[in-house]
Amino acid sequence: MSKSNLRIVAGLLMIPAFLLQHNLVVMAAQVVFLMVLAVAKGRRIKPLPITIILISVVVMNLLQVNGKVLFSIGTFSVTLGALKIGLDKALTLIGMLYVSQYMVSGKPKLPGRFGQLLSKQFLFFEYIVTSWKRPERGRFIESLDSVLETMENSYSESEVSNSIPVTESPGAVQAVRAVRTIRAGTLEIITESAFVLFMWGSFIIGFSGILPW
Amino acid sequence: MLFSDNTAGIGSTGLKTKRTQSIITHIAILAAFSLFLSTVEYMIPKPVPFMRIGLANLPIIIGLSLFSLPELLLLTLLKIVGQGLVNGTLFSYIFLFSAGGSLASMLVMYAVYTLLGRFTSYIGISIAGAIVSNIVQLLLAHFILFGSSIWMIAPPFLLMGFITSIFLGIFANVFTGKSRWYNGIIGRKEEGRHPDE
Amino acid sequence: MIKIKPVDAVIILISAILITFLFVQTYSSPSDSAELLVRVDEESWRYTLDEDRILFIPGPLGDTEIHIHDGEVFVEDSPCNSKICVAAGKIRRPGQWIVCLPNRVFISIEGVVDTGKEEVDDVVF
Numbered sequence: 453m454s455k456s457n458l459r460i461v462a463g464l465l466m467i468p469a470f471l472l473q474h475n476l477v478v479m480a481a482q483v484v485f486l487m488v489l490a491v492a493k494g495r496r497i498k499p500l501p502i503t504i505i506l507i508s509v510v511v512m513n514l515l516q517v518n519g520k521v522l523f524s525i526g527t528f529s530v531t532l533g534a535l536k537i538g539l540d541k542a543l544t545l546i547g548m549l550y551v552s553q554y555m556v557s558g559k560p561k562l563p564g565r566f567g568q569l570l571s572k573q574f575l576f577f578e579y580i581v582t583s584w585k586r587p588e589r590g591r592f593i594e595s596l597d598s599v600l601e602t603m604e605n606s607y608s609e610s611e612v613s614n615s616i617p618v619t620e621s622p623g624a625v626q627a628v629r630a631v632r633t634i635r636a637g638t639l640e641i642i643t644e645s646a647f648v649l650f651m652w653g654s655f656i657i658g659f660s661g662i663l664p665w
Numbered sequence: 666m667l668f669s670d671n672t673a674g675i676g677s678t679g680l681k682t683k684r685t686q687s688i689i690t691h692i693a694i695l696a697a698f699s700l701f702l703s704t705v706e707y708m709i710p711k712p713v714p715f716m717r718i719g720l721a722n723l724p725i726i727i728g729l730s731l732f733s734l735p736e737l738l739l740l741t742l743l744k745i746v747g748q749g750l751v752n753g754t755l756f757s758y759i760f761l762f763s764a765g766g767s768l769a770s771m772l773v774m775y776a777v778y779t780l781l782g783r784f785t786s787y788i789g790i791s792i793a794g795a796i797v798s799n800i801v802q803l804l805l806a807h808f809i810l811f812g813s814s815i816w817m818i819a820p821p822f823l824l825m826g827f828i829t830s831i832f833l834g835i836f837a838n839v840f841t842g843k844s845r846w847y848n849g850i851i852g853r854k855e856e857g858r859h860p861d862e
Numbered sequence: 863m864i865k866i867k868p869v870d871a872v873i874i875l876i877s878a879i880l881i882t883f884l885f886v887q888t889y890s891s892p893s894d895s896a897e898l899l900v901r902v903d904e905e906s907w908r909y910t911l912d913e914d915r916i917l918f919i920p921g922p923l924g925d926t927e928i929h930i931h932d933g934e935v936f937v938e939d940s941p942c943n944s945k946i947c948v949a950a951g952k953i954r955r956p957g958q959w960i961v962c963l964p965n966r967v968f969i970s971i972e973g974v975v976d977t978g979k980e981e982v983d984d985v986v987f
């Protein structure tokens with residue numbers, strides 16, 4: 453199994469352990485764990501969007517009152533049931549976001565012709581990112597055209613050899629080379645298994661009901 | 666067939682393969698542009714995090730006149746999977762929002778374009794796509810994240826989509842009118858249809 | 863380049879009407895979402911009425927069993943002797959209430975009271 457596919461498999465095995473139990477303490481622990489995993493694999497954590505997601509999901513759910521009133525702000529009551537539902541949904545969203553970040557961190561190569569087309573898309577994407585310059589006023593379409601035409605021509609020239617069309621930009625090469633298969637070692641398989649075990653271990657703790665919330 | 670990468674095309678299949686190849690290339694170019702536009706959109710500051718301008722839908726609007734429905738579907742899939750890979754959301758709920766909104770709006774825009782294309786410019790097409798995409802996303806938000814409170818922010822959300830889609834439509838009108846690249850493809854497509862010469 | 867064709871105009875019009883309607887619908891009419899409020903001394907519970915639920919509210923005598931069903935609220939069972947609250951029947955409109963004095967449970971529906979609809983007979987003692 454390739455290194456990047458190993459992460460996909462590990463992630464897919466972790467997801468049910470996260471989604472199928474609703475103990476908030478365990479969910480929070482799992483989210484933190486998934487964040488650490490994603491960061492360890494070089495994905496950045498942006499605190500602001502996460503905070504905004506957390507707050508907006510919780511507040512929106514608090515509007516649908518449900519359960520014991522914890523406290524009131526004016527006419528707005530914070531109820532325990534609504535708070536739990538809101539936190540559950542927000543944690544689920546954030547956790548899925550990070551397990552997803554972790555899963556794609558190995559730049560997985562999608563299989564088949566769709567995967568090939570996707571790599572072609574990424575090559576062009578890298579080319580656009582590296583070659584795009586702010587166009588002069590009123591010449592926007594012209595500069596767009598020149599980028600589009602360059603991509604099209606560079607592709608048809610190299611079509612016969614089926615080689616990488618735009619090799620000038622180092623970023624593009626990097627993007628494509630990164631998806632080349634690297635086989636996963638035994639050590640990696642053991643570590644990934646440990647991660648999956650952690651998720652299922654916490655799942656059992658959450659499911660057993662020994663923790664509050 | 667659609668994904669044919671047989672480059673050793675000879676004889677009668679040569680022409681067909683070349684045509685397919687160039688369509689595939691156009692799909693990849695537009696999909697790449699969609700990815701680029703979504704990173705541009707990401708960098709534009711927005712007051713509300715869930716607010717979308719929908720810049721990344723522009724290549725799909727442009728693609729309406731260039732591709733068949735399966736090809737458009739492929740372009741849309743590349744757009745959503747590509748975004749999922751770049752943003753790392755491929756295996757998360759965010760992906761459902763992006764996939765649901767993009768697929769629904771593509772199908773509606775395709776329907777409007779093929780059924781009423783003669784009587785509408787890209788402005789109407791773009792608005793129809795944006796409204797449907799927003800409604801699908803609101804429904805998903807209702808069931809997955811926010812519950813019924815989401816409908817409290819539905820009106821400004823739809824209004825925002827309405828306004829930005831008008832600008833996208835205007836841009837698509839201008840682009841399809843002026844772009845050499847686009848009109849070159851359309852020209853070749855027309856030639857292919859009437860092989861008299 | 864901003865050539866508006868007939869169907870463009872129709873789509874713009876339909877969307878504008880839809881959005882205006884949504885704005886009016888959402889923000890102008892006072893929210894008619896009635897809420898159930900249950901109080902026992904200093905503690906209180908709140909629930910929306912749009913979801914069916916069975917609640918067990920702890921009072922000094924034990925749990926009062928309250929049902930929310932099809933937007934209506936009634937007491938199914940109470941640990942008190944008199945069972946007046948069970949006999950009180952169903953309430954559904956803001957301003958209506960049921961009380962169980964022995965178990966100190968006060969059940970009321972809160973929201974904007976629509977004076978046109980309210981009849982004196984609806985108030986259940």
